[in-house]
Amino acid sequence: MNLIVRAVDVGSGNTKFVTGTADSEIRCASFPSLAYPSSNGQPLWPGGDGAKTMFIPVGSLFYEVGPEVRLAADTFRATQLHDDYIESPEYMALLRGALRSMRQSQIDLLVVGLPVALFAVKKAALERVMTGEHDVGGGKKVSVVRTLAVAQPQGALAFYAHAHGKLAEIAKERSLIIDPGARTFDWLVAQGMRLVQKQSHSVNRGVADVLKLLAAEITKDIGTPFRDLDAIDMALRTGKAPVIFQKPYDLKRLLPLAESVTEQAVSSMKEWIESPHSLQNIILVGGGAFLFRKAVKSAFPRHRILEIKEPVFANVRGFQLAGMTYARTVLAADRERSATAERAAGDAA
Known part of the structure; x- marks a missing residue:
């Protein structure tokens, strides 16, 4: 019996996960690491359920996550940029959203990642909380038999x-x-x-520091609060100027500020x-x-x-490879030992 191995990398910007493997190909998908709370698991606006999102139960609330979460929810960026992020309900909602998107009722080994600075102190706790049964909403549950946490890079x-x-x-x-x-x-x-x-x-x-610094400079320049970090991010990635007040805004003069953050x-x-x-x-x-x-x-x-190529998926693809190796060696050996013990017990009886 083949063991089901999957990997998830919940980053502060995007949640990346493996949807399947075929030969040497590792198929991946992602959605923004944004989770919006709801008391009843229903869209905020009539007709909002057309967006590609999921309502994930965590504790007494539901959290809306998914590829089109920015269209379905309000404008507040519900990120959790702190060292205890992995212990937050938002983190659990994002990870369970990834589990639901994998379309597997049982995962024999789930591989997850941690920032290097948190790896030693958070590894055991993260492995413990991710192992077991997860309610992923929509009447679905996913059972995780074993979890392995690794340093993201x-x-x-x-x-x-x-x-x-x-x-x-x-x-x-x-x-x-x-x-x-x-x-x-x-x-x-x-x-x-x-x-x-x-x-x-x-x-x-990280990247968020660059975006916030540039947003502050744009705010000073235009004389009104500017908070569209996604527009700045897209402009930096594509080289195309963001449109502010119906006019292209030249970011080039602010690039030295961005470089100062990366140099630090x-x-x-x-x-x-x-x-x-x-x-x-x-x-x-x-x-x-x-x-x-x-x-x-x-x-x-x-x-x-x-x-x-596709550097955003490098970590999660490596998690998957490490998990598949671990499953072939450690988990397969554990199963063989258990089967041998059961046979021996049956013979003795």
Whole structure:
């Protein structure tokens, strides 16, 4: 019997998850990491149920999540940008929304991620709370038999090694994986696939800090509050000016401000890395890779900076690979031992 393995990466910006695997392909999907509370699990506005969202029960409330949650709910950005995020009802709603989207009634192994700075202190608690039965709304439940939590950039390293056929080489090399997210700027130094804890960490200096700084500057410029962070994010990604008061707004003059934030994050990281000359791989991943690329290249001018196609899914695809390996070895061996014990007990009877 094949074990069902799935992976979820609940980031501050997006919730990424694996929907299935076929041959060497790992299929992924995502939705914004926004969860809006409701007392009865019904759309706020008549006709609002046409949006692609789900109402997930957590405690005494329902939380609306999904691909079109921005259309279905109010304008408040219900994010939880703090270190206890994984213990919040919003986090649970997002993760259960991902479980529901996987369309599996039972998952034998669920792999989830944590920022590097929280990994040691939150790993056991997260694994415990995610194991068991989850009410995912709509009359559906998902049973998680076992959970494995890993450091988020560790997933990217596993996926990079797999995608480039370098599993044997990476096992002997020292690597730096840099993962700029919405809230945190994570990095991980690994010897082979093993975390070098004393050189790996996170700082709260992610894409959201850039967006909020630029929004504050735009507010000063136009003389009225500007809070459309999504418009700024899209402009930075595409190079197309956001439209404010029906006119394109030139962000180019504000780019040095954005670069100052990315440089601060990279500078903090460099303080932790003891021997940069010994790094054989520097891998840049995450949804904020495009924004931090220049600062990373400037910090490591003598290295080649490696990137991955669809960097936003690098971590969760690596989680899936790690989980599949774990299932083939540890879980399969556990099942075989249990079956052997049951046979022995039956023979004795």
